[in-house]
Amino acid sequence: MGRRPPAMAAFARLKAQRLALPDLSRKRALDARAAELVRLLNARERFCTTSSCDGRVTVTDTAGTGSQKKNCTWLLMTALEKATGDAVFKFEPFVLHVLCRELQDAQLLHSVAIDSGFRNSGITVGRGGKITMAVRSTHCLEVPLSHKGRLMVSEEYIEFLVHVANQKMEENIRRIDRFHKGLELALEAADPADSVFPQEPEKSRSVYVHRRKRRTAQEQAGPSRELGAQDDTDSSLDLFAEVMI
Template identity: 85%
Template sequence: MAAFARRKAQRLALPDPSRKRALDARAAELVRLLNARERFCTTSSCDGRVTVTMTALEKATGDVVFKFEPFVLHVLCRELQDAQLLHSVAIDSGFRNSGITVGRGGKITMAVRSTHCLEVPLSHKGRLMVSEEYIEFLVHVANQKMEENIRRIERFHKGLELALETADPADAVFPQGPEKGHSVYVHRRKRRTAQEQAHPSRELGAQDETENSLDLFAEITI
């Protein structure tokens, strides 16, 4: 426990190594929620983005790629059951590529990830390989993915608040006992299994229908 507390204090004292030098807005709420608990320490996060490797596609001389990256969050956990709790919430929220790793010295890391991504080459050696119409279609698809990404973040945030409160209703900053943490994780898994049996055709975290694409998310000038 003392070793984890020291590791957390040292990591949180370091300057932000990202180019932005600040947390993304939606990720910031989750980071604050987790770091307020003694048993968690966030290490990296991104709330999702759409990027093109060069700002002006028509002036590109190399290879240009259109890319959408969904939300990602990495969290150091003090105990395995803490990582299991986060993993259960992440899976239920649609982040089905989430996982737990145990490194040297017993360092436990929980990664919240999904396969809800997009990466498409647009040009090769300066030559545009797709039509303007296709690029507009990619923008539309990326906007839909971003909308779904935001919904999953919101589900994860709400589910995490509930899970943490259930695990430790007395005081958020005190660590939970091993047995309590394990029981919460098992309970959530059993509840999810019961839901799947009751609704076999329903897949939690499947992409919801989107009404209209949000052109604010992705815009390319060609």
């Protein structure tokens, strides 16, 4: 027989310890959409989030040190000429890691994630019995821009990459919204009583619905960025700069 998942009390202690840890990210704060999902999951006794990211567009200069994030310098587009190593343009989609009390809990999250478009999601079981569900997708982009400080592509091509990354970000946001809506329904159907703070999921849901309605109204008021043909270069560069700052 396989190793059994941690007992309820042990999982509760582990969750309390994890949630008490400091935020070690560069931003030192949760991303807006990830925060809504984190609150929704952590309000349930069966789940404990460990890391998350809404998705991001970056240009980094590794200065010949490889791909380790701790050795990267983050660049804005206007500072690309300052790169001294290998500058790389990246779009990284939404990611979320969740500790689950039981395998069936991880399977529930996995099913919702796959249905929402996060088809690279998976479940791992550690030697100590820790069950982790990772929400991921293959909706990525990584392109080298310079080598040893020498720019290898044209400005026009960089603008094209920004446009493509913006489209990927829009699709990424739609997938997050689908995942959030599907997760709310799945959790409620699976066990309505499984909640540490009964009012928190409902509060989070109210905020989410309000924001979703507001975004829907904005989409109806004007053309979607997904159309691309009506998306000018200046708009793309502005969004890129907003993401990078």
